[in-house]
Amino acid sequence: TAAALNSPSPADLWEMDRSHSLHPWTNFGSFQDKGALVITKGEGCWLWDADGKRYFDSVGGLWCTNIGLGRREMAQAIADQAERLAFSNTFVDMANDPSARLAARIADLAPGDLNRVMFTTGGSTAVDTAVRMVAYVQSCLGFPDKTGIVARDHSYHGSTYLSQSVGKRPGDRVPEFRYKEDGIYHLSPPNPYRRPQGMTEEAFCDGLVQEFEDLIARVGADRIGGFIAEPIQASGGVIVPPEGYLKRMWEVCQRHGILFIADEVVTAFGRLGHWFASWDAFGVMPDIICTAKGLTSGYVPLGAMIFSDRLWDIMARDPSRWFTAGFTYSGHPVSCAAGLKNIEIMEREGLLANAARVGAYFQNRLKAMEDLPLVGQVRGQGLMICTENVANKATKEPLPDGVNESKRISDAAEAMGLIVRPLAHLNVMSPPLTITEAEVDFVAEVLEK
Numbered sequence: 250t251a252a253a254l255n256s257p258s259p260a261d262l263w264e265m266d267r268s269h270s271l272h273p274w275t276n277f278g279s280f281q282d283k284g285a286l287v288i289t290k291g292e293g294c295w296l297w298d299a300d301g302k303r304y305f306d307s308v309g310g311l312w313c314t315n316i317g318l319g320r321r322e323m324a325q326a327i328a329d330q331a332e333r334l335a336f337s338n339t340f341v342d343m344a345n346d347p348s349a350r351l352a353a354r355i356a357d358l359a360p361g362d363l364n365r366v367m368f369t370t371g372g373s374t375a376v377d378t379a380v381r382m383v384a385y386v387q388s389c390l391g392f393p394d395k396t397g398i399v400a401r402d403h404s405y406h407g408s409t410y411l412s413q414s415v416g417k418r419p420g421d422r423v424p425e426f427r428y429k430e431d432g433i434y435h436l437s438p439p440n441p442y443r444r445p446q447g448m449t450e451e452a453f454c455d456g457l458v459q460e461f462e463d464l465i466a467r468v469g470a471d472r473i474g475g476f477i478a479e480p481i482q483a484s485g486g487v488i489v490p491p492e493g494y495l496k497r498m499w500e501v502c503q504r505h506g507i508l509f510i511a512d513e514v515v516t517a518f519g520r521l522g523h524w525f526a527s528w529d530a531f532g533v534m535p536d537i538i539c540t541a542k543g544l545t546s547g548y549v550p551l552g553a554m555i556f557s558d559r560l561w562d563i564m565a566r567d568p569s570r571w572f573t574a575g576f577t578y579s580g581h582p583v584s585c586a587a588g589l590k591n592i593e594i595m596e597r598e599g600l601l602a603n604a605a606r607v608g609a610y611f612q613n614r615l616k617a618m619e620d621l622p623l624v625g626q627v628r629g630q631g632l633m634i635c636t637e638n639v640a641n642k643a644t645k646e647p648l649p650d651g652v653n654e655s656k657r658i659s660d661a662a663e664a665m666g667l668i669v670r671p672l673a674h675l676n677v678m679s680p681p682l683t684i685t686e687a688e689v690d691f692v693a694e695v696l697e698k
């Protein structure tokens with residue numbers, strides 16, 4: 250009714266959403282049964298639903314509300330920019346002042362000679378663009394067939410056709426979606442918890458690197474252009490790779506002229522205590538970094554593909570050619586103004602250092618949950634953490650998937666005022682970088698219950 254549309258009650262909102270929305274990754278059974286939790290307000294790490302109930306958001310939106318919600322100066326920066334210049338396209342030699350400034354700022358923060366930025370609408374479109382750039386660069390180098398992309402099982406790189414084809418989380422693939430398979434290869438996920446029994450972590454790592462070498466030998470280095478990796482596989486289950494794994498995979502790439510794409514959509518902008526994790530946390534200098542999320546702390550959408558001067562120079566050798574990628578909202582002035590303010594706040598408040606300090610406390614505090622019968626492992630780094638829930642700790646048999654046990658855990662937590670994310674048989678957390686030790690204790694106490 251008109252009344253419901255103009256001033257809806259909490260029940261009206263719930264019903265409108267339930268009757269008209271299709272949410273990302275909808276499970277039709279649980280959505281039709283329960284509908285959605287409708288959120289109406291956020292401040293710091295806390296959310297309020299339409300009924301006024303308060304929740305601690307340990308998920309940080311979706312790995313993204315890094316500076317926390319409800320910041321007036323962010324709202325003001327967004328409003329000021331929307332008033333002054335709400336939009337201007339960045340196609341064919343046009344720019345706007347926030348997009349120029351943010352590109353320069355990102356170049357400043359990114360490692361090595363990663364000084365070039367293409368803005369996108371989010372993480373998926375950054376990955377999509379990066380995969381195309383790999384083929385373009387290899388072609389400019391005289392290797393037109395070096396277009397194959399190597400990724401890992403359990404990776405998540407986005408939800409466009411191409412980025413979802415590159416990613417491969419169990420359970421995500423549905424037979425009706427015809428993923429691109431030609432020229433996309435998947436290696437084993439570097440998950441030490443799931444390594445064969447009795448095998449050392451070093452031997453496990455050797456095997457993963459060998460698997461990459463074997464793939465290259467089989468397919469041919471002349472047909473593989475890029476390797477893409479999240480430094481820590483995020484929604485595949487917060488998979489922290491074995492010591493030295495990423496660096497060794499990078500060395501393999503360098504030996505075979507394979508470009509290294511770091512998917513830092515989650516790990517950049519402070520989540521692991523660094524602006525970018527590849528170099529600072531793992532000693533890898535990527536050719537391309539994809540990022541999004543913490544770049545604006547989720548206040549407005551924005552993604553970025555950051556790449557090296559070296560790649561730029563290779564592409565620019567032939568001035569007659571065009572790199573035909575980009576989006577209407579690439580370099581959106583309002584998003585870029587938010588990005589600039591977001592970086593300013595992170596620097597001023599020392600949020601990277603807080604993420605490192607409280608992140609270490611978080612990891613330690615939750616590690617104690619491994620004593621619980623249901624918890625096979627608690628793992629993570631910085632402010633990325635998950636509990637892997639198992640039916641049998643000795644055999645590591647996961648709790649049943651489907652509309653699953655982790656969802657029962659997150660529903661119970663929700664009733665106690667805590668949002669945690671259910672992912673298959675895992676519960677995943679990635680709170681804002683502003684989280685305090687007292688808030689960590691709250692999360693731990695609810696989860697333990």
Ligand code: PLP
Pocket residue numbers: 370371372373374376405406407408479483484512513514515541542552
């Ligand atoms: N890459 C990683 C590692 C992600 O975690 C995500 C989203 O969760 C994406 C890419 C896709 O980003 P977006 O949802 O902004 O398109």
